Amino acid sequence: MATPTIRDVAREAAVSVASASRALNGHSNVTDKTRKRVIEAAARLSYVPHSGARSLTMRHTGTIGVVLPDLFGEFFSEIIRGIDRAAHQRGLQLLLANMHGSPEETASAIRAMRGRVDGLLVMSPNVDCDFLAANLPGGLPTVMLNGHIDGIGHGSLSIDNYAAAQAMVGHLVDRGYRRIAHIAGPIGNSDAEERLRGFRHAMTELLGDANPLVFPGDFSEDAGREAGRSIAADPQAVDAVFAANDVMAVGCMSALEEAGVAVPARIAVSGFDDIPIARYVTPSLTTMRVRIAELGTQAFETLAEILANPHGAARPPLTLMPELVVRQSTMAAPA
Amino acid sequence: MATPTIRDVAREAAVSVASASRALNGHSNVTDKTRKRVIEAAARLSYVPHSGARSLTMRHTGTIGVVLPDLFGEFFSEIIRGIDRAAHQRGLQLLLANMHGSPEETASAIRAMRGRVDGLLVMSPNVDCDFLAANLPGGLPTVMLNGHIDGIGHGSLSIDNYAAAQAMVGHLVDRGYRRIAHIAGPIGNSDAEERLRGFRHAMTELLGDANPLVFPGDFSEDAGREAGRSIAADPQAVDAVFAANDVMAVGCMSALEEAGVAVPARIAVSGFDDIPIARYVTPSLTTMRVRIAELGTQAFETLAEILANPHGAARPPLTLMPELVVRQSTMAAPA
C-alpha cells in the first residue's frame, strides 16, 4: 500500500536493486531480458522514482530555484514566462518562491533552496545586500535579476533605469510638457530609486527644474490612484505625470478620470515596464518597455552557462536598455 | 571550499553530528553551551542545511507541488496568487510545473514531483483521465483543480461552467440580444466544453435556437481576434458574442473595433473568468466572475486538510458558481 521503492521493483523483478536501477535508467550494461522484466515490474507497481533521493545521490537536481518578490501580477508573471520558456527548452524544472516582503522570509526562502536546486535566480530589489550575501548558500550558482552587487552572485542582469527615466522625461519635454510630476516607487527599492534619480537629473538638465514634484508610491495601483487624486485637486500644478511603473500609472489615470480630468487632454500620463495591460487601458499607456520576459530568459541562460561551465570566467553584468513606447496617454500637447 | 555539511559543523564545534543536528533544530536535550558552540560554528561556515537530505530522512518536504497548464498569464497568475497566499500562511513552499501542452510533459512534470512534495495540486483541463491516473504517484495526496474525476485524486474543485454559461446567455437575452454567437474554447478542454454545452442548452431553451453560431477557438487572444474578423465581415448575422473566456473576448473586441464595428452599440461582447484586465479594456467587459484566486486558495486548503488528516473521510467535490458581472460591453440594446 505504501509508495513502492526501487527495492520493491527489484524484488518484483527478482533482480538486485542495482540492476533495477540500471534497467530503469536505460544503462547499456543490462540484458534485454532483465530490462524488460524490470520495466514490467515497475509498471505493475506504478513505480515512480523518488526524485529527492535520486538527486541526493547524483548531486544534482535538474531544477532551478527562482526567488521573486511575488509570483503573480503582470510583471512577475512575465518574468516567469521568460524563465519558464528557457527552462523548458533545457529540460529543467522550476522551484519558485516568494519573498513576501520581509527580509526574514526572503532568507528562509533562499535557504530552503539549498539541496533542492542546482542554481538560483534571485530578484530582490529591496533587501539589504549584506543580509542577502549572508544567506545565499555558498557554492550555489546564483544570478541576480536586479543589478550587480559586488560579491553577490555569479552573474547579474540589470535594467538601465537611470537612462530610461531620463529618456521618458525627454519624451515628455519634446511633447511640450513642462510641469512634470513623478510618482515614485518604494523607498529602498533600487529600481525605483534609479528611476527617481534619472527623473530628477533630466528635470534639472532639460528644464532647469531642480525641485520637481514627487509623489510617494509603492508600485501598487492604489498608490497611483492616491497620487492621481492629489493631482486632480490642483490640476494646474501639473501637465504630465511620469509614474515609476505602469501599475501606478494605470491607478493614476483612473483617479484622474474619476475626478473629471481628461487624459491626455489636460494631463499626460506615462509609466514604466510595458506590462501587457498597458496597451489595453484607455487611453493606451506610453511607457518604457522592459521586455520583461526576455529579462527572465536571459537570466536563465546566464545561469545555465554557469552551470554548464562552473569554472569559466565570471560573467560580466548584462544591462538591458528599455525602449520608449509612445501611445495615446501622452499624445496631446498641453494647453 | 565545497558547501559545508553538518559533519563540517560538527567537527568545527567538536561535537558529534547527532548533537549538531539537535542543536541546530532547537531540540531541548542539548546543553546551552553545546548549542551555542554549534550555532556559532554553523554561522562561521555559513552552513545551510541540505533540504533534500533533510526531507528524505524526515519523510516530508514542507512543499506542495502545483501542476498547471501554464505558469503565467492573467488566469494562472491569479490561481498562483491564491495558492501562494494559503501556502504562505501555512509555511509551505511551492514547486510549480508547467505541462507545456503535451500529455508526455504533463506526465513527466507530475512524476518529477514524487519525493519532492507532500501533496499535489493539479489542473489539467485537457489531459486524458486514464493517462493522468497512470502517472499520479500512488500515495501522494492530490487535489484536482478542474472537476472531479472518478478514481483520481483525493479531493477536487470545479467550476459550474454549464450553469454559468446559461446565466450569461440569460443576461444577453434579457438585454434584448437575439442573434448570439459563441466563441468556443479548445476541443477536449472540459471547461470549454461545458461552457459550450451550457450555451447551446440556453439558446435552445430561451430562444428556440437549436443551432446557434459557434466559432472555433483555443482560449487565445488571436483566436478571439479571428472570430471577431469573421463576425465583422457579416455584422448583421450577430448582435452579441459570448466568448468562452475573457482573453478571446478581448481579442474579438479589438478586431471588431479595427473593422469599425462599435461595441456594444452594434455588437455586444461578453467573456468568462473576470481576469484583471476585464475591467480595464474599453468598453469594460461583461463576464462571469470565477474568483480565480479563491479557487487556488480553496484547493490548497482542501489539500492541507488531507495532509493534516490523511485517513479522514474523502472530501466531497467542491463546486464554485461564477457570478455575473455586468459592465459596459453589453450595455446597449441592439437596434
Place this chain on the structure above:
DNA sequence: CTGAAAGCGCTTACAG
C-alpha cells in the same frame, strides 16, 4: 552482465 556495498546529507531511536 550482475550483485553487494558504500555513500549522498540528514535525523532519530537506542545505549550509555
Place this chain on the structure above:
DNA sequence: CTGAAAGCGCTTACAG
C-alpha cells in the same frame, strides 16, 4: 545530555 549506528531511496564504482 551525548555519540555511534541505522536508515531515508537512490546510484555507481568495485569485484566477480
